[in-house]
Each structure stands twice: as structure tokens, then as C-alpha cells.
Amino acid sequence: MASFKIEGGHKLNGTITPQGAKNEALQVICAVLLTPEKVIINNIPDIIDVNKLIFILGELGVKIEKLAPNSYSFQADEINLKYLESAEFKRDGSSLRGSIMIVGPLLARFGKGYIPRPGGDKIGRRRLDTHFEGFINLGAKFRYNKEEYFYGVETETGLVGTDMLLDEASVTGTANIIMAAVLAKGTTTIYNAACEPYIQQLSKMLNSMGAKISGVGSNLLTIEGVESLGGCEHRILPDMIEIGSWVGMAAMTRSALTIKDVSWKDLGQIPNVFRKLGIKLEKKGDDIFIPEQDSYEIQNYIDGSVLTVADAPWPGFTPDLLSIVLVVATQAKGTVLIHQKMFESRLFFVDKLIDMGAKVILCDPHRATVIGHNFESQLKATKMTSPDIRAGISLLIAALSAKGTSIINNIEQIDRGYENIEARLKSIGAKIERIED
Known part of the structure; x- marks a missing residue:
């Protein structure tokens, strides 16, 4: 120490x-999982939490290239989903609270997402209900292994858009649900959505990849699901x-x-x-x-x-x-x-x-x-x-x-x-x- x-x-x-903004970085880096195409992100802060997330994506099979001190390219065209059920992932994911935001994009694109109970600051109770209730509303099935503190969501038929009212304006919860909804069938509305600049940036990045998100900057988001997303270049605030x-x-x-x-x-x-x-x-x-x-x-x-x-x-x-x-x-x-x-x-x-x-x-x-x-x-x-x-x-x-x-x-x-x-x-x-x- x-x-x-x-x-x-x-x-x-x-x-x-x-x-670059730590909280935005954790969101937009997870969003690269939504496309097999190359995504370039600039102004990524060189800090422990962000570097841990980049490491986890690398273990998951994302091709990562450091282009400059704070710029990376990511390409998630060969994802190793078996890593999600490994002892290594249970160890790596539990040390970083931001790892929860890989679940939404994985669920949207591959039909399943898993996460060990994440760590982070010891600043009080920080529940995950908003995330998983959002996924369930989109049609996912939820399971939780109490012995291993391991969460999972799965869908065999794909996610379907719906109207939802969040129980709290959770920033990471809103980000996760947005990333799940962009590839769902039909239209999703999220009321009481967080509207922090981080969420606005994530939404703008996803729209540049081909998503259809409106209401950006407000607490009522409308997301029309699309078939697929492409690559983009994004700069963090x-x-x-x-x-x-x-x-x-x-x-x-x-x-x-x-x-x-x-x-x-x-x-x-x-x-x-x-x-x-x-x-x-x-x-x-x-x-x-x-x-x-x-x-x-x-x-x-x-x-x-x-x-x-x-x-x-x-x-x-x-x-x-x-x-x-x-x-x-x-x-x-x-x-x-x-x-x-x-x-x-x-x-x-x-x-x-x-x-x-x-x-x-x-x-x-x-x-x-x-x-x-x-x-x-x-x-x-x-x-x-x-x-x-x-x-x-x-x-x-x-x-x-x-x-x-x-x-x-x-x-x-x-x-x-x-x-x-x-x-x-x-x-x-x-x-x-x-x-x-």
C-alpha cells in the first residue's frame, strides 16, 4: 500500500x-460491446477503475489497441462468453462497481449477461434493483446465486421494448437499461431516467452508432430499437x-x-x-x-x-x-x-x-x-x-x-x-x- x-x-x-470523466468513461467503454465494429474513444482517464474495466473487456475477447496516451480503439467482434462464468471473472468483476454496466450490452447483443456482486466505494448501501428491474421489464429472466453472490439475466427470444418508470433516477441503472433497449424490438420509454451529462454523452455516442434515442437531456427517454449498431469515434467530457x-x-x-x-x-x-x-x-x-x-x-x-x-x-x-x-x-x-x-x-x-x-x-x-x-x-x-x-x-x-x-x-x-x-x-x-x- x-x-x-x-x-x-x-x-x-x-x-x-x-x-476525462471517470463516470462517463465506465459507461461508454461498456457500450463498445454493442457492436462488432471498431469504436474509438478519446480522452479516457488513466486511472485504476477505468483500467480495470478495460482489462475485463480484454479478457472477454475485445480487441483493444492503445492509439495514444488517452485514446483507445475497441472491437468486440469475437467475444468469449465463457469468461463470464469463470472464476477469473468472478474475481475481476467483483473488484469494480462499474463492471455492472457490461450486463446491459451483453444481454442486448448476446441474450445473456452475468456479473458478480460488484465492489467500489464503501459509502453506504448501493442497490442494483433498478438495473435488474429494467432488464426484467424488457423481457429478461433474472437469477441470483446467493452462495457465490452472482447475478444473471437471460433471454431466449430477445428483448422487447416497453414503458417503464424507474424507482430511482440511477445513473448507472439508466445507462445499463439504455444499452439493453437500443437493440430491443419495438419502442422503450424510460421515465425518471437520470439525465446527467454522462447519460447525455452515452446517448449521443449510441445515436452516432445508429441507435434512435430521443429526449436526451430530459428525464423521459424514448428508444426505438434497431437491428444493429456500427462503429464510431467518441470524446469523453x-x-x-x-x-x-x-x-x-x-x-x-x-x-x-x-x-x-x-x-x-x-x-x-x-x-x-x-x-x-x-x-x-x-x-x-x-x-x-x-x-x-x-x-x-x-x-x-x-x-x-x-x-x-x-x-x-x-x-x-x-x-x-x-x-x-x-x-x-x-x-x-x-x-x-x-x-x-x-x-x-x-x-x-x-x-x-x-x-x-x-x-x-x-x-x-x-x-x-x-x-x-x-x-x-x-x-x-x-x-x-x-x-x-x-x-x-x-x-x-x-x-x-x-x-x-x-x-x-x-x-x-x-x-x-x-x-x-x-x-x-x-x-x-x-x-x-x-x-x-
């Missing part, structure tokens, strides 16, 4: 280009979560940073929420410029009550940035309530911030009140362990602003979602070192 050694209290300065992470770093270290090519139109509420925390964000073309600020003040509501920052399905604020907002608030002027609605374990990392001197009251598993220091009291360096991807980067941000030298263990969690993070931080002046145990 590797660790980061971080000497805090140094200002950052310079320009950062965000990596910049990662909005990483963009928010860089904004948080700039604020906490009182630094000036430029974040390049952020695709402003796809950031939703993210700039607004940081501005409510008092952080200045300037739009310069398609870049974000964060000027150096000695302090930032949280805006109360117009009636004077304390600001609440809560997550919600798109176009609401993404839950993946709440950990970062919480850390940033520890040095703001004022008080904010952080309400994490979706995952009941994601706020449990706040004990580490309290150890560093932050004023955080954990009200319950979903809510924390943060009373900002306004930089009158610097966080103190400490030794800590990263519990998940977003908490990991949040603790890294805290360490960059803290007085002294911090150690963060279990940094594989950070590597799962952030490409080459220490080299990119060093390029803008951070004092960070990777220590291999």
Missing part, C-alpha cells in the same frame, strides 16, 4: 487541464468532479489557478455552489480562473438562515463533490449544513478533519454542520487513511492547507479516480511525495 507525504501551507499557482476538486484546492490553499477546457455548459450547479461558499470563479472562454483570495464568506439564505448544501439528481448538485465542499467550508467565514442524502457512510471521514482542528458537528450519518475558521486557525497536519475516492481527495486538500507534514495511507483509493495526481500537483507547486511501502 502506498502513501502520500504532504507538506502543507504552500500556495499553488499555474494551469491544470482536467482528465472533462471530469466535473476533478474540476470541483481543483476549485477546492485553490480556495483552501488561497491560490490562483486556471482550469482549462472545463465544458462550462456541462457543470450544472457546481460553479453556483462554490460561489455560495464565497469562492470567486471567473469564466474565461471555456476555462475557469480562480483568483487568489485571502478569505471567502458563506452566503446565508435571504431570510438569514444557515445555508444548506445538499446533493440531488441532475441538474441538482452532484453527491461526489459534497466531501470537497465540506472540507472547503472548514476555512470559510460562516456556517453551512452539508446534507448527504444518497449515501449514509460518505460523511464518516469527518473525524479525521476534527483531528486536524476543523469545527465539524456530525449531526447524523447524512448531515454535518461546518463552522468555518476563516483562516484564523490553520488545520494541523496528521496521519490518516483514505476511506473512498472522494473522501481521499478531500483529505488531500485538507493536508495541502494544513500546517506541517501529513501522511495519507491507502492512496489507491485516490488513484482509482484521479490520474497521476501527485505529478500534476507538483507542477503547480504542491509539496507532495508518493511513498511506496
Whole structure:
């Protein structure tokens, strides 16, 4: 297990280009299974979770060629379905939550899809019902092996389009059902569909392959099934979560940073929420410029009550940035309530911030009140362990602003979602070192 050694209290300065979006990459890479033709995907982030998925596709028989550092071609013309029932797949698939999204395309094209219970962040209960209920609605038969925690869906006569109302606007669930429905007979409507930019990108990519998806960007999707899909070339959006992470770093270290090519139109509420925390964000073309600020003040509501920052399905604020907002608030002027609605374990990392001197009251598993220091009291360096991807980067941000030298263990969690993070931080002046145990 590797660790980061971080000497805090140094200002950052310079320009950062965000990596490709992790969550989009996991979806669109699975979509290559829908066609025997070649698919080229650009701006793929070089991170553990995405590389694991590419490895699984390779074991499944997909021909993969690395064209450039972040560009790959995929051709799924000779798929080895026996791999899906192997011990190796049960091991490989269970280590990556994103592997669930191979099931929809495999079911659509080959009539069957299997998956071991997937892993991922330990941030609370993350059920798979939405995925499998969608497949059952399309005519698939579901089975589950309790001894081996192994899920399967099969159809002998092919999937048939239908109308469905999702029980929750699950992003990965919506993606999986879309990929299953594009090759189904007839028309499928999905109401209460997730409409995040990742889903919009997946839909645009599938349409460029010959799918017929309308309502893209809304929560009501209509999919007319087609006989087959062809190849395409697709570019992944910049990662909005990483963009928010860089904004948080700039604020906490009182630094000036430029974040390049952020695709402003796809950031939703993210700039607004940081501005409510008092952080200045300037739009310069398609870049974000964060000027150096000695302090930032949280805006109360117009009636004077304390600001609440809560997550919600798109176009609401993404839950993946709440950990970062919480850390940033520890040095703001004022008080904010952080309400994490979706995952009941994601706020449990706040004990580490309290150890560093932050004023955080954990009200319950979903809510924390943060009373900002306004930089009158610097966080103190400490030794800590990263519990998940977003908490990991949040603790890294805290360490960059803290007085002294911090150690963060279990940094594989950070590597799962952030490409080459220490080299990119060093390029803008951070004092960070990777220590291999």
C-alpha cells in the first residue's frame, strides 16, 4: 500500500487541464460491446477503475489497441462468453462497481449477461434493483446465486421494448437499461431516467452508432430499437468532479489557478455552489480562473438562515463533490449544513478533519454542520487513511492547507479516480511525495 507525504501551507499557482470523466468513461467503454465494429474513444482517464474495466473487456475477447496516451480503439467482434462464468471473472468483476454496466450490452447483443456482486466505494448501501428491474421489464429472466453472490439475466427470444418508470433516477441503472433497449424490438420509454451529462454523452455516442434515442437531456427517454449498431469515434467530457476538486484546492490553499477546457455548459450547479461558499470563479472562454483570495464568506439564505448544501439528481448538485465542499467550508467565514442524502457512510471521514482542528458537528450519518475558521486557525497536519475516492481527495486538500507534514495511507483509493495526481500537483507547486511501502 502506498502513501502520500504532504507538506502543507504552500500556495499553488499555474494551469491544470482536467482528465476525462471517470463516470462517463465506465459507461461508454461498456457500450463498445454493442457492436462488432471498431469504436474509438478519446480522452479516457488513466486511472485504476477505468483500467480495470478495460482489462475485463480484454479478457472477454475485445480487441483493444492503445492509439495514444488517452485514446483507445475497441472491437468486440469475437467475444468469449465463457469468461463470464469463470472464476477469473468472478474475481475481476467483483473488484469494480462499474463492471455492472457490461450486463446491459451483453444481454442486448448476446441474450445473456452475468456479473458478480460488484465492489467500489464503501459509502453506504448501493442497490442494483433498478438495473435488474429494467432488464426484467424488457423481457429478461433474472437469477441470483446467493452462495457465490452472482447475478444473471437471460433471454431466449430477445428483448422487447416497453414503458417503464424507474424507482430511482440511477445513473448507472439508466445507462445499463439504455444499452439493453437500443437493440430491443419495438419502442422503450424510460421515465425518471437520470439525465446527467454522462447519460447525455452515452446517448449521443449510441445515436452516432445508429441507435434512435430521443429526449436526451430530459428525464423521459424514448428508444426505438434497431437491428444493429456500427462503429464510431467518441470524446469523453472533462471530469466535473476533478474540476470541483481543483476549485477546492485553490480556495483552501488561497491560490490562483486556471482550469482549462472545463465544458462550462456541462457543470450544472457546481460553479453556483462554490460561489455560495464565497469562492470567486471567473469564466474565461471555456476555462475557469480562480483568483487568489485571502478569505471567502458563506452566503446565508435571504431570510438569514444557515445555508444548506445538499446533493440531488441532475441538474441538482452532484453527491461526489459534497466531501470537497465540506472540507472547503472548514476555512470559510460562516456556517453551512452539508446534507448527504444518497449515501449514509460518505460523511464518516469527518473525524479525521476534527483531528486536524476543523469545527465539524456530525449531526447524523447524512448531515454535518461546518463552522468555518476563516483562516484564523490553520488545520494541523496528521496521519490518516483514505476511506473512498472522494473522501481521499478531500483529505488531500485538507493536508495541502494544513500546517506541517501529513501522511495519507491507502492512496489507491485516490488513484482509482484521479490520474497521476501527485505529478500534476507538483507542477503547480504542491509539496507532495508518493511513498511506496
